[in-house]
Amino acid sequence: MRNFTFSNTTKIIFGRGAEEKVGREAAQYGRKVLLHYGGGHIVRSGLKARVEAALREAGLEIVELGGAQPNPRLSLVREGIELARREKVDLILAVGGGSVIDSAKAIGIGVPYAGDVWDFFAGKAQAEEMLPLGVILTIPAAGSESSNSSVITNEDGWLKRGYTGEVMRPAFALLNPELTYSLPPYQTACGVADMMAHIMERYFTNEPDVLFSDHLCEAALRGIIQYAPIAVREPENYAARSNIMWAGTIAHNDLLGMGRIGDWASHNIEHELSALYDIAHGAGLAIVFPAWMKYVYKHNPERFVQFAVRVFQVEQDFFNPERTILEGIRRLEEFFRSIGLPVRLKDADLPADRLEEMAAKATADGPLGSFVPLGKDDVLAIYKLCNS
């Protein structure tokens, strides 16, 4: 096990009515709040009006910035930074899913920074502070509600890049599973794939002697696999929605990855897909992750056998590890399919004519991943497996 530091200070308030506490929580951080959100869903559902009323009741003044999109855009982040500076807001409240929260994080680190906010995502600067950030989560998926990272898409070249820094953890996050009842099955499934990927990125490590957190990762995956089909089938099933929502936070609050080095190649390989085609990140991951597995499993067959046996209860063939491994990957694909996700490019109606270009872009800053470092040819081979 590697040395590590774990410090996750986000206060999570979870359960029915959690969002009603937004006034009390937000008021601890100032008087003027930038309310950041995406599209019209939270307007139509009445959530926005309820949140505004709660904020006003707690004496807060509201500045509004809507329009955050999936794969959130740098241009809106820059607009938000200008707005927050001009209005001298004290804190940001993100109402939405991972895209809104990531966008809010980027605004939050951009406001106190003298340079251009893209510097952080381009690896040219480290953020030293962030405006206090509160979250009302409506989509369990990205785990951004307590994670230390943000992913932003720069329209100039459609570069999708992540930045990680401890200052980016939200101060508080309000998680009401009932707010996710209106998520359509496809979006629910995409969220499930995203959280599973967050766990699997940490699970596939070269670090020896991490069996305790191996067990935790496998358990989290099994819990998600148990509840996800129910959440997809019965959108108003509180048991499924609440367990899936909490799973999304646990999957990415760093606890499961302590003492290990994660891989994260699949995330980066997927980023090129969603940057180019605007496919949902989770759907892209359902396509990329099994392909990545098929390409790298020979590097550490034991770990893939363990995955197959412990996560998917594959009956182990002790004489033929490869058979066990491939059955594990097949069951992962089968699970993704069963909840309505694509597992090949063609399932998502994506063309396969720009694989070279994506592989070049994905590896422009060097090889991807740590489990097996992947150069351009490796990534291209994985994209081809996405098209097999």
Added chain:
Amino acid sequence: MRNFTFSNTTKIIFGRGAEEKVGREAAQYGRKVLLHYGGGHIVRSGLKARVEAALREAGLEIVELGGAQPNPRLSLVREGIELARREKVDLILAVGGGSVIDSAKAIGIGVPYAGDVWDFFAGKAQAEEMLPLGVILTIPAAGSESSNSSVITNEDGWLKRGYTGEVMRPAFALLNPELTYSLPPYQTACGVADMMAHIMERYFTNEPDVLFSDHLCEAALRGIIQYAPIAVREPENYAARSNIMWAGTIAHNDLLGMGRIGDWASHNIEHELSALYDIAHGAGLAIVFPAWMKYVYKHNPERFVQFAVRVFQVEQDFFNPERTILEGIRRLEEFFRSIGLPVRLKDADLPADRLEEMAAKATADGPLGSFVPLGKDDVLAIYKLCNS
């Protein structure tokens, strides 16, 4: 799943050499530190001298209070409160195991409180603040390094009582698994029983629809069961020591219990044993927990079947749940025995002549537990099972 708030702000620095960072971490909280510890072990090992040098190098002034005992005593807590007030210390540094940390927590909430510190443990007052507390952990067991609770023994009547409050989380905790190499096998095993009990107290709940955290609890138990025999057999095995040390923190940092209501009757039933006979808390738990299980399993056989199958891989007898359940409890006892722990009073050379008295004391403030609320007669029956 129940509504909950999760907020664990303790910064954990984990790994080889972690304690060397004590100066930098402590200096963030002031200039004068109360160094609290137990017996001579940290003196003989040289740890105390190294810690003092690091603190002085960081410009801190040290006030010393040794002598914390297992089942830490109220009298020393009161002495520490007087000392900390007189010397106007800014923070406390606890170097040791759960007893030292619990003692330090009690001192820390006592210093700013106008009344008597026992008020908190007697349920007469709520702590509103605690002096900042740092920890260098030498015994993985109690999880007190990031928990929100403390257990203190009042010599006046040998009352052992716990107090829980969010202000009691340490500010930072330094965990170096190498510092646990010198723990004797018996003490290592007692720590293992303690952390397993922390998980099982949360696991046995009446709350429905918590299968995600069920999986996490079972995983944590399996990880501990896998590494504990190695740590007992090979004291300098870093893999085992590091996984067990991290498990002890996870077992009690509250994450595994979110959305559930824990039971905690076994802890209270054990407290009477260790208050009266000064047996190690973990050894007492190894005796009490299986007895508690035998007494209550009929209340929710399904949960005990799940425990047996998932934690101890008992081959399920679908036609005879009781057989499966009893085999699970038998394997838990067998596991405790295998790492050198007692599972009956006589194994620990404890007499059985004051069971009535203990049952009366344990239930003096009302029934124990929430899974099955236990009155005096129930607790007496459990003590008798400890003597079966």
